Each structure stands twice: as C-alpha cells, then as structure tokens.
Amino acid sequence: MKKGIFFPSTELPSTPEVVREFTLAVEAMGYDYILHGDHVLGAPHDRDAPMWGPYNETDAWFDPFVLTTYMAAVSSTIEFATSVLILPQRQTVLAAKQAANVATLSGNRLRIGAGIGWNPVEYQALNQRFDRRGKRMDEQIKLMRQLWSEEVITGSVGDETVDRAGIHPRPDRPIPIWTGGYADAALRRGARIGDGFTFAGMIDEIEPRQLVLRTMLEEFDRDLDQFPSELVMIPPARKGQGRWPRNRPNFLPGMDDTASRWKSLGGTHIGVVTYWMELGPLDAHLDYAERALKQLRAVDGD
Numbered sequence: 001m002k003k004g005i006f007f008p009s010t011e012l013p014s015t016p017e018v019v020r021e022f023t024l025a026v027e028a029m030g031y032d033y034i035l036h037g038d039h040v041l042g043a044p045h046d047r048d049a050p051m052w053g054p055y056n057e058t059d060a061w062f063d064p065f066v067l068t069t070y071m072a073a074v075s076s077t078i079e080f081a082t083s084v085l086i087l088p089q090r091q092t093v094l095a096a097k098q099a100a101n102v103a104t105l106s107g108n109r110l111r112i113g114a115g116i117g118w119n120p121v122e123y124q125a126l127n128q129r130f131d132r133r134g135k136r137m138d139e140q141i142k143l144m145r146q147l148w149s150e151e152v153i154t155g156s157v158g159d160e161t162v163d164r165a166g167i168h169p170r171p172d173r174p175i176p177i178w179t180g181g182y183a184d185a186a187l188r189r190g191a192r193i194g195d196g197f198t199f200a201g202m203i204d205e206i207e208p209r210q211l212v213l214r215t216m217l218e219e220f221d222r223d224l225d226q227f228p229s230e231l232v233m234i235p236p237a238r239k240g241q242g243r244w245p246r247n248r249p250n251f252l253p254g255m256d257d258t259a260s261r262w263k264s265l266g267g268t269h270i271g272v273v274t275y276w277m278e279l280g281p282l283d284a285h286l287d288y289a290e291r292a293l294k295q296l297r298a299v300d301g302d
Helices: 016-029 064-074 092-106 120-125 130-149 184-193 203-219 255-264 282-300
Strands: 002-006 033-036 079-082 110-115 153-157 160-165 177-180 197-200 229-232 269-272
Touching (some): 064 092, 130 184
Parallel strands (some): 197 229
Antiparallel strands (some): 153 160
16 A cells, blocks of 8 residues: 655644655655645634534645645655645636646646535635535536646636636646545545545544445446545544544554555555644654554555
8 A cells, every 4th residue: 555644734833844854754754645735714613604624714734736846846756645625616727737737847746636625714715606516626627637638628617718728838647636525425426537535534434435435436337456545544524523623542553453454445545644643843743654654564564
C-alpha cells in the first residue's frame, strides 16, 4: 500500500518554515504522499442553520494549489493529494487551470481528491448553490478532463460556458480525480466517474462501505484491480452529532491491524492523521508520523 500523511495546518504555525520542515521530514521518512484539506472560509457555527462540520473561523488552511506548489518546490519525489478539494464552490475552468499548472510544475505529483463539502457559508461567499453541489461536481469533473486532454473544447457547467477555448499548458498525463464520502450516493458517484475513492473513518465502519463500493464498481464494469481506494484514519463526523471533539483517540495502538484489514479489503492507500490528539509542536507530530510509518511498513513487510 501507498502511505500518506495529512498536513496538520490547523495545529501548527502558518509559516513557510513549518511547511518546509514538515514536507522534507516526511519525504525523508519514506511517506509516499502528503494529504491536505481545503477551506476558503471558516465561520462561527452559532447561526440559524447550524453547521455540523468540524472547523470554524479559528482553523488555519492554506489554499491547496498554492500549498502543493510550495511543497513541490522544496521536495523531490513525494506526491500530493487534496483531501478534499471542495470543487463545486470553485470556478471550474480556474480550478482546471490551477491543477494543470501544479501538475506541470510538480512533475505530475498531484492527485485531486474532490468533495462537495459541508459549509454553506463558503458557497454563499463564492456565489455557488449549496443545494446542487453534487450534480455540479459531476459536470465539473467531465469538463476538467476535457480541458486537460483537448486543445480546444466547447462545454458548460451551469452558467459557466467554454466556447471553443482551452488551457495551456496542459498536463502531459491525466490528473487523477478521486471522490470520497460515505453515503450510497457518494459511493455510486465514485464507482461511476472516479479514478479512485477516499474513505475517512474507523476500519469497523468503513469495511462494509468498501464492500458496497466494490459491488458498485462491478455494476459499472470497472476493473477492481485498477481502482485504488484509500483509508484516512480519522473518525468521521455525522450530521446531527454537533461539533467534533478535539481530543481524538491515538491510532498508534493497533494501527498495524487496521492497515492489515484495509489491505485485505483491496485497499491500496492509507493515510495517517496527527491532528486532534493534542500532540503539541511540529516535532511531536513528526515523531508520531515516524512511529506510524514503522507500523504501516511492517504490514507490507518493508
């Protein structure tokens, strides 16, 4: 399995020195890729329509395309994955252009994990409809793939229209677009149009979801051996549960068992998370990352 680690921007100082040190350290350890999230805006949760997601106005996020470009410039081989890029709140052509530039400048080290998000305040501020974000993302993925592969295209996503135009430079190979989620609708979207799928959660609850996904892949005549899937080891929130607690369990005990079970389910990627455990400064996050990687390598016999 490929092994990734989430950049804990919400718990570390937002400085270039921290980003550089984290990137170089996990690359030297032997991680295959770095995951990072996407929030353009944070907002207080005390509003008429309460938000159920975990982040608010105090949590720090870098723009994923800017962050990846910087990380790629200071590193050599490690790859990058958005987890997730909230695609429907972004302009489609601009996102395609930014992704193409990152792929070109990083030497094709970018994977896009695309999701629909949970924060309606961001959608309002970016002038997009929160209630049609799933359908919009389906249309966006189709148009972005055209923009990356064809010199001139004509197509549209909602009110956004491309009339015999194209982006340049284009990536010299397809940029993988993975989707994610938990509900049947999200699994079906991934099986239908995704290049891979990302789960976030505990192995006990993700195992039946992975089995459903693989059944759906067969329904769409997808090759199971050519469809990667990822487990990011963090308990997910559910609607109605309120704000996520910040004192998350330490995953190190039994991480090798989780990884072994995920591998037996056809999992190809596994992601380590170091935030919400009150680890402290960067050195503590890196120590956790190193110990986690040793367990994951043991599963693969490395």
